[in-house]
Amino acid sequence: MLNRNTHLASWRRTAGMVWERYPVPTDQSSDRRAMSATRLGLRYALAMTLAQLITSVEVAAVLISLTNQTFDAATAYSTPASTSLLVALIVFGLLATAYGGYRSIAPSLTWFVAGVEPDADQRASAINLVRRQSGILLGVWAVSSVVVVAANPAPGIGSTLLILGAMLFGGTSSISSSVLFTQRIVRPVVSAASKDFVGRETAPGVTARLVLMWVAHGALPSLAIALLVVFHVNGWLIPRSASLVIPVVVLSTVSLALGLRSLILVSRSISDPLNDVVAAMAEVERGEIGRTVAVYEQSEIGKLQNGFNRMVAGLLERDRLQDLFSRHVGPDVARRAVETDEDQSGEVRDVAILFIDLAGSTQLATTHTPREVAHVLNDFFKIVVAAVDAHGGLINKFQGDAALAVFGAPTAAPDAATSALRTARALADDLRRLPVVDYGIGVSAGSVFAGNIGGENRYEYTVIGDPVNEAARLADAAKNTSRRALASGAAMQRTDDTERRNWESRDPILLRGRPEPTLISVPRDDNDGHGLQR
Known part of the structure; x- marks a missing residue:
């Protein structure tokens, strides 16, 4: 009422x-x-x-x-x-x-x-x-x-x-x-x-x-x-x-x-x-x-x-619930659910995945009160959400002190890899302004299952596939790099030439849990003189 x-x-x-x-x-x-x-x-x-x-x-x-x-x-x-x-x-x-x-x-x-x-x-x-x-x-x-x-x-x-x-x-x-x-x-x-x-x-x-x-x-x-x-x-x-x-x-x-x-x-x-x-x-x-x-x-x-x-x-009340629904699953997923009335349907499609993980969260929790930790996380995720939204991505889920962003699902995007890489570079710069916050960003691309997973009365929209795991491993490895961002060779193959010039290749690394080394690239430093573009 x-x-x-x-x-x-x-x-x-x-x-x-x-x-x-x-x-x-x-x-x-x-x-x-x-x-x-x-x-x-x-x-x-x-x-x-x-x-x-x-x-x-x-x-x-x-x-x-x-x-x-x-x-x-x-x-x-x-x-x-x-x-x-x-x-x-x-x-x-x-x-x-x-x-x-x-x-x-x-x-x-x-x-x-x-x-x-x-x-x-x-x-x-x-x-x-x-x-x-x-x-x-x-x-x-x-x-x-x-x-x-x-x-x-x-x-x-x-x-x-x-x-x-x-x-x-x-x-x-x-x-x-x-x-x-x-x-x-x-x-x-x-x-x-x-x-x-x-x-x-x-x-x-x-x-x-x-x-x-x-x-x-x-x-x-x-x-x-x-x-x-x-x-x-x-x-x-x-x-x-x-x-x-x-x-x-x-x-x-x-x-x-x-x-x-x-x-x-x-x-x-x-x-x-x-x-x-x-x-x-x-x-x-x-x-x-x-x-x-x-x-x-x-x-x-x-x-x-x-x-x-x-x-x-x-x-x-309907608009309030739809707004809450959109905040939890993203406006594109909410719109798709309302318009198509999907249950557990899904499809395999080519997407780009951006995974960002906060570094040192355990130490942060031991040296700050829970309210202070929540304040730091809110400031952190506020910047992440704004950058992902600005480049047409979807925050698929928050996992404690990490976030998974998807580009190219549920709405198809031919430039999904380019958008994900631009978002990674923007976040690598913007998050440096936050105090007591360190992080790692990983970007990968490839085929995943994108759809609803769960039971008849409770399910969620998610993406499942190797690019998700690879992006998470890259984010963990990126915490030890100066630019705090790593992109896989698969992501670099799918981007355009303009965005590719903003990244430089590094020696392949063996990511945790993977049998073969992964080709990686890092954002070029602004002082390299390569005319970085966003």
């Missing part, structure tokens, strides 16, 4: 637009953090209040048009006293919404602005922000409806239906509008609380929310208009002499405005997370594998967001 710092960075990216307008101070004092949390909380409460105000005005317009034109029993609501009560209830609704909204989000903003991980209770509270928001608004409309009905001394069925319809219309309208207005603040908070999202659906899915929005903001207003016409024609609750023109126009206008807000809300709830995932996929395709998206949905859209993040985590 992604670590905590990755998640915090993802949360901050998600809240980009919020931080741009209301940035969190870099000074992490408690007073500055509290100020930022307060500003975000007030902005959230203001957004909820604005949604409640718009809906209240719409509902008031519908009520006034209906009570003045239609229901005889509802004329009591058109008196000055009822109008004053309606204004008072609107003011009450706005104040209750603002207070309830701020109190609802304030605890979540405390940990969110501080940039710390929430505990289990804080996480659950933040995830349920929209639910509490909806509950606050429904509560305000329910209380207002009860007050209106209680203030009417003789409520009839017509007025009761009118109030119930207004409460239903106002509640659904204010909920959808508030979600639309507050989503830019709520999403980053929910995202920060949903990093351990496990797919539990606590919000309507795409199909469900589309159907709900159509029913609440399309079907029900249309049904209300149809019922008005039917009641008017039959004289039920509505006198035939009443005019429906104004009520129908007002109700249709309000329905259109509400439908537009609902359409924007639903489209954003689907398109925004999809656009986030698409943009993140494009960044991953460009190589930014650590890119994640915010998870602020608790539906199948949240599963998509979380699934993308899990995919990115898997890619990061």
Whole structure:
């Protein structure tokens, strides 16, 4: 899984637009953090209040048009006293919404602005922000409806239906509008609380929310208009002499405005997370594998967001393992294993072998601490690896204080011997700069088996053949030469004329464990005047 710092960075990216307008101070004092949390909380409460105000005005317009034109029993609501009560209830609704909204989000903003991980209770509270928001608004409309009905001394069925319809219309309208207005603040908070999202659906899915929005903001207003016409024609609750023109126009206008807000809300709830995932996929395709998206949905859209993040985590883990694999076996071997999926396959090919061995390692271990010995070896092998990589070779393995480099495997190289000899000369010069380090370098060439050796569940890429043994013996013998490097006659035969001029032949020597003398060459001294080249 992604670590905590990755998640915090993802949360901050998600809240980009919020931080741009209301940035969190870099000074992490408690007073500055509290100020930022307060500003975000007030902005959230203001957004909820604005949604409640718009809906209240719409509902008031519908009520006034209906009570003045239609229901005889509802004329009591058109008196000055009822109008004053309606204004008072609107003011009450706005104040209750603002207070309830701020109190609802304030605890979540405390940990969110501080940039710390929430505990289990804080996480659950933040995830349920929209639910509490909806509950606050429904509560305000329910209380207002009860007050209106209680203030009417003789409520009839017509007025009761009118109030119930207004409460239903106002509640659904204010909920959808508030979600639309507050989503830019709520999403980053929910995202920060949903990093351990496990797919539990606590919000309507795409199909469900589309159907709900159509029913609440399309079907029900249309049904209300149809019922008005039917009641008017039959004289039920509505006198035939009443005019429906104004009520129908007002109700249709309000329905259109509400439908537009609902359409924007639903489209954003689907398109925004999809656009986030698409943009993140494009960044991953460009190589930014650590890119994640915010998870602020608790539906199948949240599963998509979380699934993308899990995919990115898997890619990061795969790259980490591949990097570790490459460090142990070399990038060419790792690439070949991934691309060809080899098991124990191999082949005989012509390669060059460079063997380098540290001299006096036993004495080094007795006169220095283990940590100091490790430091010396790391400095030694760092130079070896850099030189081998620079000339296209592969460090096949480290053997204590020695290293085996292969040129020409697993990727074939026609100039393998030349590359190995150039590497030997470079190392002979570069390693002289290291203190308390002596060494020997041997270079050989010839046919070897190059492939995977081992069991079904554990094997390694290696090279097997006489050139490997010869290079090791040459490295041991080179410790007694001034240039600390020896090359076999086989290596010199396979190199080009330019590189051959940088070496000079010496008398054959009998290497340990070999039946016949070996032709050898040593690097020419820089002062020989032969124009050494690398």
